Amino acid sequence: MKIAVCWKWVSLDREREADRRWSGVSAADEAALQIALTIADTANALPGAVASEVLVICLGPAGADDVLRDAIAAGATTVMRVDASTELDSQVVAVALAEHLGDRDLVLCGDYSLDRGTGSVPAFLADELSSAQALGLLEVRPPSGDASGTFRVVRRLDGGRREILDVTVPAVLSVEGSAASLRRAALASSLAARNAPVETVRGPHGRLPEAEIHPYRPRARVMPAPAGGSLERVRQILDIGGGDPHAELLTLEPSAAAAMIVEQLRDWGYLDVSASAHPGTD
Numbered sequence: 001m002k003i004a005v006c007w008k009w010v011s012l013d014r015e016r017e018a019d020r021r022w023s024g025v026s027a028a029d030e031a032a033l034q035i036a037l038t039i040a041d042t043a044n045a046l047p048g049a050v051a052s053e054v055l056v057i058c059l060g061p062a063g064a065d066d067v068l069r070d071a072i073a074a075g076a077t078t079v080m081r082v083d084a085s086t087e088l089d090s091q092v093v094a095v096a097l098a099e100h101l102g103d104r105d106l107v108l109c110g111d112y113s114l115d116r117g118t119g120s121v122p123a124f125l126a127d128e129l130s131s132a133q134a135l136g137l138l139e140v141r142p143p144s145g146d147a148s149g150t151f152r153v154v155r156r157l158d159g160g161r162r163e164i165l166d167v168t169v170p171a172v173l174s175v176e177g178s179a180a181s182l183r184r185a186a187l188a189s190s191l192a193a194r195n196a197p198v199e200t201v202r203g204p205h206g207r208l209p210e211a212e213i214h215p216y217r218p219r220a221r222v223m224p225a226p227a228g229g230s231l232e233r234v235r236q237i238l239d240i241g242g243g244d245p246h247a248e249l250l251t252l253e254p255s256a257a258a259a260m261i262v263e264q265l266r267d268w269g270y271l272d273v274s275a276s277a278h279p280g281t282d
Contacts, residue, residue, distance in 0.1 A: 001043045001052045001169075003036045004104040005029075005076070006097055006121065009064035010086065010114035025058075025067050027177030028110025034180035035140050036108050037075045042142040053077045057100060059093055060086050065198045073185035073193035084203030090117070094124030096203045101129060104170070106151075111136045111174040119174075126172040134167050135174045219269030 011023040033056060040052035056071040058064050059082040068079040082096050101107055107129070109122040126133035134153050143149035153173065155163040167173065185193070226233050252260065265271050 001040065001106065002055075002104045003040060003052060004055045004057060004101050004107045005033045005036045005071075006107060006109045006125070007033075007056060007058040007064075007067065007071070008086070008110070008113040008117070008121070009058050009060040009067055011063065012114070023063060023067075024114060026110050026112055026114045028112050028175060028179075030110075030182035031175050031177050031180040032108040032110050032173075033071060033074060033076065034182045035175060036106075037183065038180070039106070039140070039142045055080060055104070057082065057097060059084050059088070059096060059203060068198050069193045069196050070185070070190075072196045073189040074183055075185075075189075078199065079196075080199045080201065082203035083200055084205060088204060090120045091124045092204055094121050094128055097121075098125055098128035100201065101125070104129075106169050107131070107172045108140075109172065109174040111176055122172050122174040129170065129172065132167050132169075132171040133173070134165050134171065137173055137175045138162070138179055140173060140175065140179065221268050 007025045007029045009023065009025060033054075036054050040054050043049055043052045054075070054077045056068060056076045056078075057080045058068055061083070062081075064081055068081060071079055080100060082100070084093075084096060088096075107122075107125060109125070111122070112119050122135055123133060125131075134155060137153045137155050139154040141152040143151060150166045150168045151171070151173070153165050153167055155165060156176070157163050250257075250260075262271065
């Protein structure tokens with residue numbers, strides 16, 4: 001079985017990117033690797049099984065190489081770094097990672113990163129890979145008899161409830177940090193991993209332009225210029241002394257009533273006048 005684990009390397013202090021005290025991956029990312037290693041060990045123990053592969057892939061600068069070497073020390077087969085900014089939009093990150101995960105049976109991710117980002121990359125990955133997805137998992141149980149079979153997973157729900165799902169590969173799973181604890185690497189493995197090669201591929205650079213978002217503000221109503229004397233104007237403002245009523249009671253068919261409401265909103269400036277030339281866009 002070919003398994004991939006997606007890590008998000010984060011630097012909490014941009015002035016100390018090379019200092020490991022201020023950078024790393026989350027406990028959820030480490031849990032994803034431990035589950036991947038457990039699945040690989042289970043698959044390798046099956047009679048006649050082909051050796052499983054565990055790839056750990058990470059998007060980030062050269063400072064992320066150290067944590068990838070930690071993954072090798074823990075038991076990952078290979079590692080890869082997509083050289084790109086960690087400030088990229090989540091969908092752009094998913095597209096960049098998916099380019100190297102098309103042949104993977106199972107993709108595991110942490111459900112949160114060290115900087116507590118959006119957590120949306122696993123869902124975007126599943127869409128890019130056209131795979132099944134199960135997110136925010138507490139437990140992932142490897143298939144007992146067939147390495148390519150169905151995984152039974154346990155997902156947290158509100159109110160302390162749990163949801164049990166059967167997920168068939170190919171699939172993308174994200175796990176909570178409590179799902180597993182990453183095994184401690186042996187000293188010999190840690191020393192050997194210090195100089196292990198990290199495959200580096202070029203990724204997207206720059207950042208997507210962010211849309212400028214403003215709070216909703218309806219168009220100002222166009223009012224006629226005041227007419228008449230001061231006393232009449234005051235009466236109009238205070239609604240004193242009769243005049244045209246501000247409310248009108250009508251009995252209409254639903255379609256006619258809806259059309260009148262839309263037309264009134266358009267007159268008041270709440271709807272774009274240009275939309276009237278394109279029916280169905282309101």
